Amino acid sequence: LFLQLNRINKFINFKVNRRLLSTGACTVLHPFLTDSTHFSLAAMFVCSSPNIAKKFHAGHLRSTIIGNFIGNLKQALGNTVIRMNYLGDWGMQFGLLGAGFGQFGSMEQLKQNPLQHLFEVYVRVNKEVEQNEGIKQNARDFFRQLELHEPQAVSLWQLFRDITVKEYQCVYKRLGVHFDVYCGESFHQHGAQEVVQQLQRKGLLTTTEKGTGVVDLSPCGDMSSVCTLLRSDGTSLYLTRDVAAAIDRREKYGFDEMIYVTDKSQENHFDQLFQILRIMGHCWAKRCRHVSFGLVQGMKTRTGDVVFLEDVLDEARARMLHNMSQSNTTKAVDDPADTAEKVGISALIVQDFKGPLLSDYRFDWDRMLQAQGDTGVFMQYTHARLLHCIVGCGMSTFNPSLLSEQTSVAVLQHLLRYDEVLIQSAQDLQPKHLVNFLLKLCHLVASAHKELKVKGSEEEVAQARIRLFMAARAVLSNGMKILGVTPVQKM
Numbered sequence: 001l002f003l004q005l006n007r008i009n010k011f012i013n014f015k016v017n018r019r020l021l022s023t024g025a026c027t028v029l030h031p032f033l034t035d036s037t038h039f040s041l042a043a044m045f046v047c048s049s050p051n052i053a054k055k056f057h058a059g060h061l062r063s064t065i066i067g068n069f070i071g072n073l074k075q076a077l078g079n080t081v082i083r084m085n086y087l088g089d090w091g092m093q094f095g096l097l098g099a100g101f102g103q104f105g106s107m108e109q110l111k112q113n114p115l116q117h118l119f120e121v122y123v124r125v126n127k128e129v130e131q132n133e134g135i136k137q138n139a140r141d142f143f144r145q146l147e148l149h150e151p152q153a154v155s156l157w158q159l160f161r162d163i164t165v166k167e168y169q170c171v172y173k174r175l176g177v178h179f180d181v182y183c184g185e186s187f188h189q190h191g192a193q194e195v196v197q198q199l200q201r202k203g204l205l206t207t208t209e210k211g212t213g214v215v216d217l218s219p220c221g222d223m224s225s226v227c228t229l230l231r232s233d234g235t236s237l238y239l240t241r242d243v244a245a246a247i248d249r250r251e252k253y254g255f256d257e258m259i260y261v262t263d264k265s266q267e268n269h270f271d272q273l274f275q276i277l278r279i280m281g282h283c284w285a286k287r288c289r290h291v292s293f294g295l296v297q298g299m300k301t302r303t304g305d306v307v308f309l310e311d312v313l314d315e316a317r318a319r320m321l322h323n324m325s326q327s328n329t330t331k332a333v334d335d336p337a338d339t340a341e342k343v344g345i346s347a348l349i350v351q352d353f354k355g356p357l358l359s360d361y362r363f364d365w366d367r368m369l370q371a372q373g374d375t376g377v378f379m380q381y382t383h384a385r386l387l388h389c390i391v392g393c394g395m396s397t398f399n400p401s402l403l404s405e406q407t408s409v410a411v412l413q414h415l416l417r418y419d420e421v422l423i424q425s426a427q428d429l430q431p432k433h434l435v436n437f438l439l440k441l442c443h444l445v446a447s448a449h450k451e452l453k454v455k456g457s458e459e460e461v462a463q464a465r466i467r468l469f470m471a472a473r474a475v476l477s478n479g480m481k482i483l484g485v486t487p488v489q490k491m
Contacts, residue, residue: 043074044082044253047261048177051088052164052184053097054122055115056171056309059263062293065349066357067261068177068484069431070291076482077426082180082253086245089161089184091238093122095143098156099135100125102142114163140233147189147235157186174313175345176486183245191244192236195280196229204279205229217275227272242273243280250284257287259429264292264358291429294360296352316344319369320377324491327371333490343380344369346485350376350439353431353483374439376485382442383480384491386473389454390466402464407451411444411472418475422482431483438479445472 047067050060067083074081100121109117129135145153165182172178196213199205205213206223213230216223229240249258260270270290277285301315321340333339351368355361371377403412414437421437452465477487 042080042082042253042255043257043259044084044249044255045070045074045259045261046084046086048172048179049086049088049262050164050168051093053094053115053118053160054164055119055307056168057307058296058299058309058312061309061312061348062263062296062352063261064172064175064177065352065484066291066293066431067259068175069353069482070259070261070429072482072484073422073425073429073434076478077422082255083178084181084183084249085179087161087165087182087184089157090146090186090189090241092139092143094146094157094160095139095141096125096129097122097160098142098146098153099138100128101156102138103128103135110163115167118160118163144233144235161186171309171313174341176484185238185241185245188241188244188248189236191248192240195240195243195247196236198280199229202280215276215279217272217279227276229276239269239272239276242269243276246273246277246285246288247282250282255287257289260288260290262290262292264294266290267292291357293357297360297362299363312348313341313345315365316348316369317341319365320344320347323369323371323377333488339488339491342486342488343377343491346376346380346480348376349483349485350374350379350435353435355432357430357432379438379442379476379480379485380488381491382445383473383476383487384489385449386445386469386476387489389449390470390473398463398467399460400464400467402461403468405452407444407448408465408468411441411448411468414441414444415471415475418479434479434483438476438483441472441476441479445469445476448472 045067047070048060048064050056071081071083097118101118104121104124106117125135125139129139142153146157161184196205199213199215204215206216206226208214211232212228214226214228216226218225227239229237229243231237246258249255262270267290274285274288274290277288299312301311317337317340320343321336324336324340324343347368351363352361354374367373368375369377371381403409417437421433425431425433448468452468454462454465454469457465480487
């Protein structure tokens with residue numbers, strides 16, 4: 001690097017020695033040629049968290065893929081990660097469902113199409129409860145029976161839970177997502193009562209005129225900001241169980257950091273959760289973090305409004321399969337449907353991750369599935385093309401100084417930013433940094449393909465260029481996996 005200060009015009013000139021840059025860059029990038037995802041703190045994160053006895057709603061897509069990205073990123077940076085899916089498997093919703101199933105449910109239909117039938121029952125009972133006070137009381141009674149562990153209520157609840165988890169695991173498999181722990185609110189019902197008792201002993205829980213138990217979070221202690229932790233009938237709330245869950249996780253896993261991934265409508269809930277933990281004396285609460293995100297607008301299939309995530313995944317696969325069949329550049333693949341599914345899911349993830357997580361965005365099928373432009377399809381196409389370019393090439397020695405063209409230098413300089421981008425992503429947990437880095441890499445590679453010919457070049461030059469393409473493919477593949485995208489071999 002040559003630096004020259006121009007005192008008259010007050011600017012600095014930099015000149016890069018391309019030969020030295022190429023040699024140094026290839027040395028630094030060598031570990032990526034092994035496809036290692038580690039750069040070498042225990043981190044725990046909670047995401048997805050659908051409500052059992054309901055089909056996987058498309059609204060849970062963002063929490064699932066954002067949480068998966070955070071887990072992948074933390075692991076790539078050498079952290080020990082525990083991935084937890086905290087299921088909504090408790091609360092008054094099960095009082096409604098239990099009461100509704102007793103009146104409208106069918107065991108036969110439950111066997112044939114379990115989640116669809118439970119969804120239909122839940123929708124129907126919610127309509128009925130608006131006009132029927134008796135059903136509302138039945139729902140309260142059923143949830144009370146659950147909290148008292150009455151066998152018949154618990155048996156029905158367990159059936160609903162087992163059916164739902166099995167169905168969800170199929171969807172997670174399609175997304176390439178896994179969890180180390182499946183846990184739910186139900187696990188913390190006893191802990192919730194212990195939390196209430198601790199708060200009472202500390203004089204932090206106040207009983208209102210209505211009989212509810214509240215905690216005062218106002219700075220001046222004037223009850224101007226309270227949160228409810230106990231209903232008048234003594235049953236716990238979601239927040240109560242979240243306090244118990246956080247304490248249990250700290251005791252069980254001893255995490256250095258715990259990250260919750262939910263939409264921005266729950267920001268106040270987590271502010272209250274962290275405040276309660278602090279006033280209870282848990283200093284580790286400052287290492288709890290909420291990653292919030294905006295809403296997806298306009299997500300529809302050809303058949304109308306999308307409700308379930310499976311509909312979105314099926315639609316993405318069908319549209320991508322159609323696009324592949326119409327493309328003149330598509331290579332013959334062994335399993336077109338599988339390739340279409342992976343590319344379609346890539347397109348979903350990249351579209352979701354391009355902007356700030358807190359921003360709402362408008363879902364657009366056509367723009368998302370374009371083969372050119374800043375899309376997941378373009379990213380997959382670039383990876384497949386790079387793989388085709390280097391297939392059969394070994395790790396023979398090469399001369400890095402031959403990579404001195406401006407195009408080669410541009411690719412190398414960009415590749416050298418990879419670790420910087422991962423650190424930046426880890427600081428604010430925003431996937432946009434990595435997405436934009438990878439998309440720019442794809443554009444640089446497209447230029448390199450045109451200008452850096454391998455076929456017909458001298459052997460030494462060809463070997464150097466092949467090694468450049470190998471490094472670009474390894475970094476691209478590595479980054480895609482962190483995003484939660486499965487790189488395809490052909491396209």
